Amino acid sequence: MRTKFEEQLERLHVELIQMGALCEDAISAAAEALLKQDQFLAEKAKEAEREIDQKEREIENLCLKLLLQQQPVARDLREISAALKMISDLERIGDQAADIAELTPYVSLSGETSKLHIGDMARATIHMVTDSVDSFVKRDLELAHRVMAEDDIVDDLFDRVKRELIDLIAADSSKGELGLDLLMVAKYFERIGDHATNVAEWVEYSLTGVHPRSN
Secondary structure (H helix, E strand, C coil), X not given: CHHHHHHHHHHHHHHHHHHHHHHHHHHHHHHHHHHHCCHHHHHHHHHHHHHHHHHHHHHHHHHHHHHHHCCCCHHHHHHHHHHHHHHHHHHHHHHHHHHHHHXXXXXXXXXXXXXXCHHHHXXXXXXXXXXXXXXXXXXXXXXXXXXXXXHHHHHHHHHHHHHHHHHHHHHCHHHHHHHHHHHHHHHHHHHHHHHHHHXXXXXXXXXXXXXXXXX
């Protein structure tokens, strides 16, 4: 019975890795679509978001089977319940990548807007998502803590973008609508960083039995 449980738990890890990779693809495609004004990449991000939704349902079903059929012990129970929480955050990451892709036709990052740190935010959040899922699969608490710390980097980049957009609009009031759209994009990336942090926090809970926000 335990062998079968271990096999299903390994399948859970594989499915989570795949869901995390889909999130990376969605963020990367959305950011590149925005930077290059590429509608094909924007559609690719939206397709990845639909695959993420499907993967969430599959992982949820697998977790429920593990809970109902295998009678997991305390640590296993924490790991499965954490996975259920994590896939909710990963699904939201997919949604926000699709939201960024939706703005592609309305946002141009050329000329004076090229200095905006949107690309930096995209790279930072992709790194956070990758490491947060890896920390769960590898049961690596130190890596989870690094993800939580990296959220400060994304927050700092968001503040930089806000300041740049204020300067942009102050210099040319006709760019107000562009500035608002870019602020929305930056906010979506900032939220992706928050969701990756949530995943890392659930990793800590699965390993220690204590959620960091309960302290």
